[in-house]
Amino acid sequence: MLARSLRSVLQQNRQIILPISGAPSRLLSNNAPKERKTTQLRRMLESPELEFIMEAHNGLSAKIVQEAGFKGIWGSGLSISAQLGVRDSNEASWTQVVDVLEFMSDVTDVPILLDADTGYGNFNNARRLVTKLEQRGIAGACMEDKLFPKTNSLLDGRAQPLADIEEFSLKLKACKGLSMIL
Numbered sequence: 001m002l003a004r005s006l007r008s009v010l011q012q013n014r015q016i017i018l019p020i021s022g023a024p025s026r027l028l029s030n031n032a033p034k035e036r037k038t039t040q041l042r043r044m045l046e047s048p049e050l051e052f053i054m055e056a057h058n059g060l061s062a063k064i065v066q067e068a069g070f071k072g073i074w075g076s077g078l079s080i081s082a083q084l085g086v087r088d089s090n091e092a093s094w095t096q097v098v099d100v101l102e103f104m105s106d107v108t109d110v111p112i113l114l115d116a117d118t119g120y121g122n123f124n125n126a127r128r129l130v131t132k133l134e135q136r137g138i139a140g141a142c143m144e145d146k147l148f149p150k151t152n153s154l155l156d157g158r159a160q161p162l163a164d165i166e167e168f169s170l171k172l173k174a175c176k177g178l179s180m181i182l
Contacts, residue, residue: 034109041111041139044071053113057083062104062112073108075101075138077115078152090149094120094129102136111139118148118163123174130175143171 035043044051053072056062057079065073080100081088097114104112114133119126130141144150145168147161162168 037105037109037111037137037139041072041113044111055079056104056112058100059103059107063107066108066110070110072110072139073104073112075104075112075114077117088150088152090117090120094125094132098129098132098136101133101138105137112137113140113142114138116141116143118146118150119143119171119175121148122167123170126171127174141175143175 044053051071053074054065054068054070055074055076056065057076062073075097077097078088080097081092084092084096084100086092101112101114116126116129116133120129126143133141145163147163151160153160
């Protein structure tokens with residue numbers, strides 16, 4: 001019902017403003033030429049305006065996020081894990097996460113920024129993950145400097161051990177030559 005109502009609003013109005021936590025989010029015109037998703041994400045990150053993206057965890061929720069007018073999607077590690085029925089501690093493999101993201105990317109035109117946890121292992125794993133994300137049209141990845149396997153930051157409020165600076169730097173360097181935004 002909500003998606004149908006939003007669709008009718010979108011068809012009647014080329015641009016609408018939706019209040020999100022007191023701040024507006026503008027829809028891109030339906031007639032705008034399609035930009036690469038990495039270009040869209042870069043533009044949002046460099047914008048002087050406050051921009052909003054919304055969490056999605058499968059193709060349907062990603063489509064709803066886009067139809068609601070958000071300019072981007074947050075591929076939440078917690079939510080993707082939950083919809084797969086596992087804990088948010090790297091129990092879902094990176095290939096399972098990439099499969100979910102592929103469905104999300106296929107049904108949307110807005111950029112997806114993935115919560116890539118710790119990169120799912122060492123620098124080789126992180127580089128392979130980013131390569132596969134690029135192949136599926138994912139615009140960016142946010143990687144944590146925690147130890148692998150990661151634990152959810154919201155569980156107990158205690159400080160969590162961080163990865164060695166050298167090790168984390170190697171992960172970032174391994175991924176830097178790729179076109180995705182990190």
